[in-house]
Amino acid sequence: MTDFCNKSGFRLLFLFLALYFFICPEKAYCGKYLDSAHGNTTYGVNRTSIAAFGYSRGNCAHCHEQHGMIGGTEPAPVGGPSAYELLADNFSGITLKPYSQSDNVCFYCHIGTGTLQTTSFSNFNYSITFGGNPDSLPNNIFEAFNSLSYHNLYDVYRFITGLSGTKTFTSFPSGSNPCSGCHNVHIAKKSCGKPPLSNSYDATKSAISKPSDHNNLWGDDSSEKMNPNFTTNYQSPYWYNSVTTYEPANNTTSDGTNLPDYNTFCTDCHNSTNSIYSTTLGRNLRTINWNVEKHGKGNADVAISMKNPYGTALGKVLSCTDCHEPHGSSNLMLIRTEVNGTNLGSITTMDPFVPPSCSTPYSNYDTLKSNSISNLCNKCHKDDYDFNTSCQNDHWYIVHHDSLAGDPFYTSGGCGNCHNSGQWGECTSTRTAINCNCCHYHGSTYTYGGTTWRTF
Numbered sequence: 001m002t003d004f005c006n007k008s009g010f011r012l013l014f015l016f017l018a019l020y021f022f023i024c025p026e027k028a029y030c031g032k033y034l035d036s037a038h039g040n041t042t043y044g045v046n047r048t049s050i051a052a053f054g055y056s057r058g059n060c061a062h063c064h065e066q067h068g069m070i071g072g073t074e075p076a077p078v079g080g081p082s083a084y085e086l087l088a089d090n091f092s093g094i095t096l097k098p099y100s101q102s103d104n105v106c107f108y109c110h111i112g113t114g115t116l117q118t119t120s121f122s123n124f125n126y127s128i129t130f131g132g133n134p135d136s137l138p139n140n141i142f143e144a145f146n147s148l149s150y151h152n153l154y155d156v157y158r159f160i161t162g163l164s165g166t167k168t169f170t171s172f173p174s175g176s177n178p179c180s181g182c183h184n185v186h187i188a189k190k191s192c193g194k195p196p197l198s199n200s201y202d203a204t205k206s207a208i209s210k211p212s213d214h215n216n217l218w219g220d221d222s223s224e225k226m227n228p229n230f231t232t233n234y235q236s237p238y239w240y241n242s243v244t245t246y247e248p249a250n251n252t253t254s255d256g257t258n259l260p261d262y263n264t265f266c267t268d269c270h271n272s273t274n275s276i277y278s279t280t281l282g283r284n285l286r287t288i289n290w291n292v293e294k295h296g297k298g299n300a301d302v303a304i305s306m307k308n309p310y311g312t313a314l315g316k317v318l319s320c321t322d323c324h325e326p327h328g329s330s331n332l333m334l335i336r337t338e339v340n341g342t343n344l345g346s347i348t349t350m351d352p353f354v355p356p357s358c359s360t361p362y363s364n365y366d367t368l369k370s371n372s373i374s375n376l377c378n379k380c381h382k383d384d385y386d387f388n389t390s391c392q393n394d395h396w397y398i399v400h401h402d403s404l405a406g407d408p409f410y411t412s413g414g415c416g417n418c419h420n421s422g423q424w425g426e427c428t429s430t431r432t433a434i435n436c437n438c439c440h441y442h443g444s445t446y447t448y449g450g451t452t453w454r455t456f
């Protein structure tokens with residue numbers, strides 16, 4: 001019995017499903033399973049197709065079945081036996097979206113139409129659940145992964161199992177579920193937020209596990225919060241449409257003591273050394289050194305021109321999730337749809353990857369700018385209009401050129417070196433803008449006239 005939870009003794013599991021409360025002794029998750037969202041007897045797993053067999057809500061059998069069978073027949077979904085005695089195959093190996101339900105075993109329940117879970121339930125994206133965005137979609141995980149940008153499950157699978165890039169984890173044998181890179185299905189809890197339940201955020205619970213520590217939850221202990229684990233200089237963004245309450249709980253806490261340390265979580269993969277390939281983007285990702293980037297632990301230079309609640313003090317640190325969704329987004333690069341209290345215009349222009357194609361003088365960018373990352377920057381940084389309402393909206397003359405900003409990066413002549421001819425003017429003029437991505441991206445610096453600025 002002692003190796004009941006080992007893979008060798010795994011088949012025995014099904015003789016005792018009804019008794020798992022008493023006999024699941026060895027493996028760490030067995031005890032924790034009872035506290036998990038899936039093992040919960042009120043809202044845990046409950047597969048419609050096995051209702052007839054009398055398993056209680058939360059029972060392992062809602063996800064595992066021996067030889068694909070229960071009571072001599074195979075309950076839905078059919079398809080024969082699967083590894084880990086799962087109800088369906090862990091992952092199909094599909095390389096790009098669109099995903100179908102059968103591509104990932106989790107999608108048999110974490111989907112809208114066609115869920116096998118009774119009663120059906122919703123999971124919204126981060127902007128909605130932890131930011132207060134009133135959007136009602138996406139309302140399930142399947143839909144989130146079928147967004148314009150998404151964490152490519154094939155690449156995550158290949159990275160965590162060591163088939164691609166630099167493998168640094170030991171918990172993911174070949175055949176693992178890609179979602180397991182960030183979640184442990186047997187211990188994940190529901191910290192929630194709203195919707196669905198008003199004021200339901202519970203900072204002592206967490207749904208995520210760091211890939212380097214798969215058998216523990218990350219972010220549930222006070223030592224795993226943004227403050228103090230990663231920094232004491234965190235400023236929470238505003239909750240949607242509020243100037244008195246903050247993410248992720250819609251209350252007055254604004255110092256990161258209630259936010260999981262997502263920086264340590266995300267940089268378990270996205271750090272300065274790991275090489276990560278993206279099939280979606282067709283290239284390796286940029287590496288990220290959050291200890292030196294200005295939105296990370298690196299300090300801004302001289303002065304910043306911020307909207308509330310950021311203030312003028314230098315040295316602030318942001319969370320990856322202040323700007324990014326974890327699963328997918330209708331914006332490129334998993335950029336959130338709501339940031340610091342308001343919605344973004346959509347971001348569908350993201351180029352170029354290699355700055356030389358931005359070489360001076362820059363090409364006409366005006367038609368693209370309205371769908372560019374400037375929409376994101378403007379949620380926290382002041383554009384010309386925010387300095388002076390007689391200036392243009394989504395124009396960025398002042399922070400780059402005007403002493404009003406405290407540290408404009410360029411105030412001399414030679415306008416044509418950067419702008420196309422005929423474009424000079426000030427904040428009130430309509431001028432051709434320059435692609436923000438030429439100079440602003442993770443790890444970016446910009447050198448002109450012998451001076452180098454760190455620009456992200």
Ligand code: HEC
Binds near residue numbers: 046047189190192
């Ligand atoms: C048999 C149905 C079923 C399957 C299969 C399933 N889940 Fe769940 N999952 C649920 C239910 C039900 C909940 C509780 C949801 C609720 O009440 O919000 C849940 C909750 C969760 C949570 C907790 C977070 C939260 O806030 O709800 C995570 C994380 C999660 N599931 C991940 C996964 C992953 C990853 C897989 C696949 C490896 C998976 N689930 C497969 C039914 C399922």
Ligand code: HEC
Binds near residue numbers: 156157270
């Ligand atoms: C288990 C490893 C892992 C973790 C943890 C992880 N990522 Fe990723 N991420 C990947 C892989 C692999 C890719 C490449 C596939 C892709 O482009 O989707 C990727 C790609 C991305 C992309 C580019 C997506 C695109 O194609 O447009 C963004 C943005 C990103 N991750 C943000 C994050 C954020 C934010 C977090 C933390 C909430 C995070 N990642 C956590 C593995 C990880």
Ligand code: HEC
Binds near residue numbers: 020039060186
């Ligand atoms: C929500 C669905 C779900 C429930 C409920 C569930 N499991 Fe699992 N289980 C999985 C998935 C998915 C995997 C494969 C994990 C992976 O690929 O990373 C797995 C893998 C396993 C493994 C193989 C190795 C490992 O540790 O990952 C064992 C043993 C196991 N489950 C036992 C159990 C027991 C015992 C219960 C009930 C106490 C249970 N499971 C409940 C989904 C579930």
Ligand code: HEC
Binds near residue numbers: 106122124129207
């Ligand atoms: C790159 C890491 C990553 C991957 C891969 C990933 N998730 Fe998540 N997931 C997160 C983070 C981060 C959160 C949100 C923050 C939190 O709840 O702490 C989250 C939240 C969730 C939630 C709770 C949503 C809510 O209501 O708040 C569920 C359910 C979930 N994920 C399921 C899945 C499933 C199923 C997959 C695979 C198809 C998956 N995740 C893949 C990182 C990931």
Ligand code: HEC
Binds near residue numbers: 267270290323350441
């Ligand atoms: C201030 C907002 C912001 C914050 C905070 C932020 N990002 Fe990003 N991220 C962006 C923008 C904008 C892009 C698109 C430009 C680029 O590719 O760098 C991006 C792109 C990415 C990419 C794709 C990089 C590529 O190869 O093109 C990854 C991966 C990523 N972010 C991960 C993270 C992680 C991990 C964190 C936290 C440690 C984080 N981001 C914090 C705004 C942000």
Ligand code: HEC
Binds near residue numbers: 300380
């Ligand atoms: C969620 C809020 C937020 C968003 C969104 C955001 N920033 Fe920032 N940014 C900050 C904060 C706060 C600082 C100050 C960091 C510090 O004090 O070290 C900062 C600092 C900077 C700096 C350093 C300025 C200096 O004087 O050294 C640059 C450059 C910058 N941001 C560019 C951008 C760009 C470009 C975008 C859009 C792609 C963007 N930021 C989006 C909050 C944000």
Ligand code: HEC
Binds near residue numbers: 395397400414425433
């Ligand atoms: C070193 C490169 C560089 C030089 C030289 C330069 N600019 Fe700029 N300028 C920028 C950047 C970067 C921006 C911000 C991005 C944008 O808005 O296009 C900008 C923005 C502007 C804008 C606002 C455009 C808009 O639509 O947001 C005007 C107007 C402008 N510059 C005028 C000038 C004038 C006049 C000169 C010469 C005195 C000049 N610039 C020299 C880089 C430069």
Ligand code: HEC
Binds near residue numbers: 377454
């Ligand atoms: C030619 C390069 C270049 C381009 C293109 C560019 N910027 Fe900048 N930007 C800079 C430099 C350099 C700084 C100054 C960094 C510093 O203060 O150390 C800066 C600073 C910023 C800041 C920080 C202001 C603060 O609070 O201190 C923001 C926000 C910003 N840029 C937004 C944008 C936006 C939006 C666009 C596109 C419309 C854009 N930039 C295009 C080079 C550029």
